[in-house]
Amino acid sequence: MINLEDTIAAISTALGEGAIGIVRLSGPQALDIAKRVFSSTKKKVIDETPTHCMLYGFIVDPETGGAIDEVLLTVLRAPNTYTREDMVEINCHGGVLSVRKVLEVLLKQGARLAEPGEFTMRAFVNGRIDLSQAEATLDIIRAKTERSSRIAMNQLRGGLSEKITSLREQLTEIAMHIEAYIDFPEEELELSTEKEIIERLQSVRTELKELSSTYEEARFFREGAQVAIVGRPNVGKSSLLNCLMKQDRAIVTEIPGTTRDVIEEYLNIAGLPIRIMDTAGIRETHDLAEAEGVRRSLKAIDGADLVLSVLDASQPLKEEDRMMLERVGQKNTIVVLNKSDLETKIELSLLPQDLEQVRISALTGDGLDKLKDMIVKKLLRHGIADEGIVITNLRHRHAIDRAVAAIEASEEAINNRSPYEIIAFEIRDALDGLGEIVGAVTTEDILNRIFSSFCIGK
Ligand SMILES: Nc1nc2c(ncn2[C@@H]2O[C@H](COP(=O)(O)OP(=O)(O)OP(=O)(O)O)[C@@H](O)[C@H]2O)c(=O)[nH]1
Numbered sequence: 248m249i250n251l252e253d254t255i256a257a258i259s260t261a262l263g264e265g266a267i268g269i270v271r272l273s274g275p276q277a278l279d280i281a282k283r284v285f286s287s288t289k290k291k292v293i294d295e296t297p298t299h300c301m302l303y304g305f306i307v308d309p310e311t312g313g314a315i316d317e318v319l320l321t322v323l324r325a326p327n328t329y330t331r332e333d334m335v336e337i338n339c340h341g342g343v344l345s346v347r348k349v350l351e352v353l354l355k356q357g358a359r360l361a362e363p364g365e366f367t368m369r370a371f372v373n374g375r376i377d378l379s380q381a382e383a384t385l386d387i388i389r390a391k392t393e394r395s396s397r398i399a400m401n402q403l404r405g406g407l408s409e410k411i412t413s414l415r416e417q418l419t420e421i422a423m424h425i426e427a428y429i430d431f432p433e434e435e436l437e438l439s440t441e442k443e444i445i446e447r448l449q450s451v452r453t454e455l456k457e458l459s460s461t462y463e464e465a466r467f468f469r470e471g472a473q474v475a476i477v478g479r480p481n482v483g484k485s486s487l488l489n490c491l492m493k494q495d496r497a498i499v500t501e502i503p504g505t506t507r508d509v510i511e512e513y514l515n516i517a518g519l520p521i522r523i524m525d526t527a528g529i530r531e532t533h534d535l536a537e538a539e540g541v542r543r544s545l546k547a548i549d550g551a552d553l554v555l556s557v558l559d560a561s562q563p564l565k566e567e568d569r570m571m572l573e574r575v576g577q578k579n580t581i582v583v584l585n586k587s588d589l590e591t592k593i594e595l596s597l598l599p600q601d602l603e604q605v606r607i608s609a610l611t612g613d614g615l616d617k618l619k620d621m622i623v624k625k626l627l628r629h630g631i632a633d634e635g636i637v638i639t640n641l642r643h644r645h646a647i648d649r650a651v652a653a654i655e656a657s658e659e660a661i662n663n664r665s666p667y668e669i670i671a672f673e674i675r676d677a678l679d680g681l682g683e684i685v686g687a688v689t690t691e692d693i694l695n696r697i698f699s700s701f702c703i704g705k
């Protein structure tokens with residue numbers, strides 16, 4: 248149940264040692280609760296403090312009279328606040344204990360501990376932001392690179408919302424036009440009107456499809472692109488990971504079968520957040536642990552957005568290399584010819600010619616910049632622009648695809664001369680699909696799913 252009656256409180260900064268820690272209150276009792284626990288050294292009163300102004304003083308436990316922390320308290324009056332409710336932000340000394348104690352006294356005075364994302368959910372329920380903007384706030388918090396954060400910021404500022412709202416308006420107009428005929432079944436749509444309606448539906452559908460198609464690449468900026476380093480044992484996969492990370496992350500030895508588990512790390516290549524995975528060398532083995540490692544390597548190939556198929560260029564191509572290349576098959580891949588510092592013995596002519604290749608040395612770092620360039624190019628084949636409106640969220644993608652299907656169904660219904668009710672029903676379905684993105688149409692289940700992944704205090 249969405250409950251706006253309660254006044255909620257939470258620690259909004261990360262728990263740990265820091266210069267300051269912030270505890271927030273939001274809701275109808277926010278100012279009253281603050282009044283009961285705040286004591287100003289200069290006898291200033293919260294009631295007489297203008298909105299968005301700070302007071303210096305102490306948080307005091309009203310039951311014992313004991314001072315809990317020295318604070319700066321900001322009075323934020325509705326409606327110009329994050330949640331659109333009365334809010335109070337208390338800047339305490341950083342550190343785990345003081346923020347906890349301040350929170351405790353607020354709870355004792357009648358505030359309720361906020362659920363994850365509840366402040367942002369209130370901002371949505373109270374109409375300050377729509378659902379896609381609420382989701383963008385989380386994306387900004389989670390953004391691993393500047394480009395990711397720019398894309399999320401664009402969404403927060405309403406780029407996607409405006410686009411969806413404008414498309415919804417167009418659909419609403421068409422739906423109303425058709426619905427006007429429902430009560431007059433004897434009247435038929437004129438051929439010219441019918442043609443125009445179909446054209447307008449097609450135009451909305453095309454825009455939605457374009458939007459949906461940005462997802463494949465734009466999602467990398469939100470989730471990180473998965474790149475798997477695979478190859479037979481000892482070709483230098485872990486050395487490549489270390490070289491990319493510029494640190495000794497994975498164990499490297501001259502013994503084949505060193506890596507047993509998938510090692511996952513974050514990398515930022517030209518602003519693209521990448522989840523890079525070093526995997527166990529792929530070969531037939533009777534060792535139980537190694538066999539499990541190989542199974543995980545194969546799984547990593549399946550889940551990857553890009554596979555780096557590593558070969559040892561200083562040795563002739565082996566059966567295990569062929570097996571690996573075959574397994575990688577049609578996946579998006581780059582063939583990495585490692586150990587270029589040694590004499591080349593690999594038969595380049597035996598390699599599949601349609602695959603892109605790059606020569607590197609994980610030992611000297613040679614060719615690494617070229618490889619990084621290729622990784623970005625292979626992942627961003629359509630080169631999405633930072634400023635354009637893109638879809639980074641699977642929930643939005645599903646909603647758009649549902650709307651596209653419904654519009655197609657409505658076009659078909661028109662062509663089949665189906666009753667106006669059916670045509671209008673399909674268009675309304677498309678509207679609902681798009682409404683889910685901005686939250687015009689929503690269920691508590693959707694809201695819970697979205698906000699439960701937020702942190703407490705946001
Ligand atoms: N000369 C040379 N040796 C390399 C290069 N890259 C890796 N090696 C050596 O090759 C051996 C194997 O390297 P690893 O990085 O452990 O290979 P791996 O593919 O992770 O091996 P597994 O984990 O067993 O599958 C080590 O002795 C490395 O020092 C390279 O570019 N040049």
Ligand SMILES: [Mg+2]
Nearest residue numbers: 484485505506
């Ligand atoms: Mg290894």
